[in-house]
Amino acid sequence: MTVTASGGLTTPVSAPSSGLRRIGSARWRRRNLTFDKISFFLVFLVIPVAFYLGFVVSPFVQAAYFSLTDWTGFTPTMNFIGFSNYVKLFTDSTFLQAMGNNILMAVVVPIVTLGLAMFFATLVTVGGSARGNIRGLRNSSFYRVISFFPYVIPAIVIGLIWSQIYDPSAGLLNGILTRLGLDQFASFAWLGDPRTARWCVMFVIIWGLVGFYMVLFIAAIKGVPAEVFEAARIDGAGRFRTAVSITIPLIRENVQTAFIYIGILALDAFVYMAALEPGGGPNNTTLVMAQELFTTAFTKGQFGYACAMGVVLALITLAYAGLIFAVNRIFGGKSEVGE
Amino acid sequence: MTQISQVGAAPVPSGERTPFEPAEAGAGGGTAGDKAVTGFSHGVLIIWSVLVILPLIWVLMSSFKTSSEIFASPFSLPSHWSFINYVNAWTTAGIGSFFFNSVIVVVCALILTMLFGSMSAYVLARFTFPGNRVLYYLMLAGLTFPIFLAIVPLFFVLRGIGLLNTLPGLILTYTAFAFPFTVFFLHAFFRSLSKSIAEAAAVDGAGEWRTFFQIMLPMAKPGLATVAILNFVGLWNQFLLPIALNTNPDNYVLTQAMASFASQAGYSVDFGALFAAVVITVVPVLIIYLIFQRQLQGSVSQGVSK
Numbered sequence: 297m298t299v300t301a302s303g304g305l306t307t308p309v310s311a312p313s314s315g316l317r318r319i320g321s322a323r324w325r326r327r328n329l330t331f332d333k334i335s336f337f338l339v340f341l342v343i344p345v346a347f348y349l350g351f352v353v354s355p356f357v358q359a360a361y362f363s364l365t366d367w368t369g370f371t372p373t374m375n376f377i378g379f380s381n382y383v384k385l386f387t388d389s390t391f392l393q394a395m396g397n398n399i400l401m402a403v404v405v406p407i408v409t410l411g412l413a414m415f416f417a418t419l420v421t422v423g424g425s426a427r428g429n430i431r432g433l434r435n436s437s438f439y440r441v442i443s444f445f446p447y448v449i450p451a452i453v454i455g456l457i458w459s460q461i462y463d464p465s466a467g468l469l470n471g472i473l474t475r476l477g478l479d480q481f482a483s484f485a486w487l488g489d490p491r492t493a494r495w496c497v498m499f500v501i502i503w504g505l506v507g508f509y510m511v512l513f514i515a516a517i518k519g520v521p522a523e524v525f526e527a528a529r530i531d532g533a534g535r536f537r538t539a540v541s542i543t544i545p546l547i548r549e550n551v552q553t554a555f556i557y558i559g560i561l562a563l564d565a566f567v568y569m570a571a572l573e574p575g576g577g578p579n580n581t582t583l584v585m586a587q588e589l590f591t592t593a594f595t596k597g598q599f600g601y602a603c604a605m606g607v608v609l610a611l612i613t614l615a616y617a618g619l620i621f622a623v624n625r626i627f628g629g630k631s632e633v634g635e
Numbered sequence: 636m637t638q639i640s641q642v643g644a645a646p647v648p649s650g651e652r653t654p655f656e657p658a659e660a661g662a663g664g665g666t667a668g669d670k671a672v673t674g675f676s677h678g679v680l681i682i683w684s685v686l687v688i689l690p691l692i693w694v695l696m697s698s699f700k701t702s703s704e705i706f707a708s709p710f711s712l713p714s715h716w717s718f719i720n721y722v723n724a725w726t727t728a729g730i731g732s733f734f735f736n737s738v739i740v741v742v743c744a745l746i747l748t749m750l751f752g753s754m755s756a757y758v759l760a761r762f763t764f765p766g767n768r769v770l771y772y773l774m775l776a777g778l779t780f781p782i783f784l785a786i787v788p789l790f791f792v793l794r795g796i797g798l799l800n801t802l803p804g805l806i807l808t809y810t811a812f813a814f815p816f817t818v819f820f821l822h823a824f825f826r827s828l829s830k831s832i833a834e835a836a837a838v839d840g841a842g843e844w845r846t847f848f849q850i851m852l853p854m855a856k857p858g859l860a861t862v863a864i865l866n867f868v869g870l871w872n873q874f875l876l877p878i879a880l881n882t883n884p885d886n887y888v889l890t891q892a893m894a895s896f897a898s899q900a901g902y903s904v905d906f907g908a909l910f911a912a913v914v915i916t917v918v919p920v921l922i923i924y925l926i927f928q929r930q931l932q933g934s935v936s937q938g939v940s941k
Contacts, residue, residue, distance in 0.1 A: 332842040335844070336843035344755045347810075348815070352785065356788075359784050448868055450874070452872075452891075456897050456909070563781070586781075610781055
């Protein structure tokens with residue numbers, strides 16, 4: 297007690313800003329019972345957070361509990377059945393297939409999308425002349441505006457557009473292919489053939505997202521000081537070498553964030569599937585966990601079982617994020633190049 | 636194509652230039668190798684641009700064709716340009732009223748989210764109190780966990796308070812799920828604003844309410860604009876929440892109406908109206924996008940790198 301009293305006497309004179317703040321908050325605690333402050337805290341923090349707890353946090357917690365019950369939603373009571381739902385899940389071949397499809401998508405979609413986005417971003421930023429200063433491509437804002445556009449189209453509409461393009465008889469794709477003389481595609485069902493369906497669906501997701509990440513990477517690359525690229529060029533690094541050894545390591549944190557965002561999206565993919573393959577695709581080759589969850593809950597009424605699927609989906613999502621962090625760490629995430 | 640791209644980029648002011656693109660870049664020159672790289676770059680990017688634009692142009696063209704014309708050939712131009720498909724989509728399929736529902740839900744949710752989000756972010760960023768860190772991590776958790784985990788209990792929460800299948804229920808849900816992102820983003824923003832200004836306001840006798848609304852909020856405008864744009868796009872495109880929690884066809888929002896219209900069109904085969912509905916959905920967003928594209932792209936790169 298005496299320590300704080302003497303501290304209070306000395307700090308105002310020469311304290312750094314953090315010391316001042318501490319004094320401020322101490323005073324705050326003693327004399328904060330004015331109407332202004334009580335109402336301020338109530339409206340600014342208590343009400344919004346209570347609302348958030350009720351609508352977001354509590355459903356997450358409830359889902360974890362429901363997953364341990366046999367609840368169907370129609371009975372007021374539910375029986376606690378431990379991990380039976382989870383045991384059932386891992387013998388449910390449909391769900392396991394959906395999980396496999398999701399995992400394949402979570403591998404392919406991020407790598408292809410971010411690879412293309414990085415490639416385009418590199419072309420835009422260093423595609424200009426290499427003599428003198430390294431330059432971006434001229435008129436590149438045209439490409440950025442165009443490629444980014446699918447980001448503002450609702451995903452469901454993107455799916456609908458592409459389901460028409462893939463249409464066997466009236467679609468644009470087969471129209472172009474037959475015009476080129478490839479008559480074997482005259483009425484090929486791209487979304488109905490188990491060999492092609494999943495790749496066609498993944499292409500749509502990639503098509504919709506490349507521009508978004510391209511813009512993100514362009515902004516990140518522009519944030520790197522120009523001197524770094526100058527130095528690399530003077531040291532004789534070519535464009536490819538610069539991109540691989542300088543650019544990517546320097547914007548590694550952005551790449552990591554991008555991987556996590558797009559991976560979460562690929563593990564969901566519900567919207568695209570709702571438009572392209574509402575039934576799970578040929579032989580369930582495009583079925584995703586989210587679709588299976590939705591049907592189990594809202595068509596079959598097996599809410600407890602559906603919640604178990606939700607928990608598995610959440611765990612896979614967290615594991616994916618953890619994996620990305622780990623990979624970034626292994627490849628030297630902490631050893632920054634330029635700073 | 637090159638000419639088009641030059642026209643498209645002409646009005647861009649010099650602020651748009653990259654650090655590697657000095658003002659005298661027009662001088663040109665460079666070795667043959669440079670020119671090859673530049674040509675290659677343009678070529679690749681043009682191919683991608685065509686790949687993005689072509690489907691959209693095709694949809695636009697098809698939206699003027701009759702169903703039989705659509706089936707006859709994917710390339711043929713419509714025999715006569717009529718807006719009958721648009722009329723059908725707007726009235727018969729009711730896209731007009733769903734559009735209106737979407738506007739109401741998204742605008743209300745956006746206002747609530749921005750208000751709640753900025754207030755809570757300000758408190759969390761500026762005051763230290765027990766539980767501050769816990770709340771912050773709770774927001775982070777809400778951002779990371781898939782909405783799918785919450786969807787079943789959420790259904791019963793809304794049913795319990797009698798807001799299932801209503802627009803107010805949807806507005807509250809949208810607000811709640813946009814809240815953590817808003818707080819998370821604005822938290823960083825309010826932290827970067829100088830504390831001494833708020834302290835000066837307190838010394839001058841401004842209460843906490845006045846300090847926030849008259850001083851801190853106006854200072855946070857750039858951050859607010861960024862979050863508002865990102866939230867708008869996210870909420871406008873939201874699909875899962877409405878199809879699970881808003882199953883009354885009168886209350887459909889645009890995205891779910893499009894999905895149900897497409898599955899109906901499979902039977903009645905009014906593909907012309909389907910294409911028209913797609914155009915109706917995309918064009919307003921396209922116009923807003925072209926007006927705000929600079930801010931939107933800026934928002935994205937800020938929002939994700941936080």
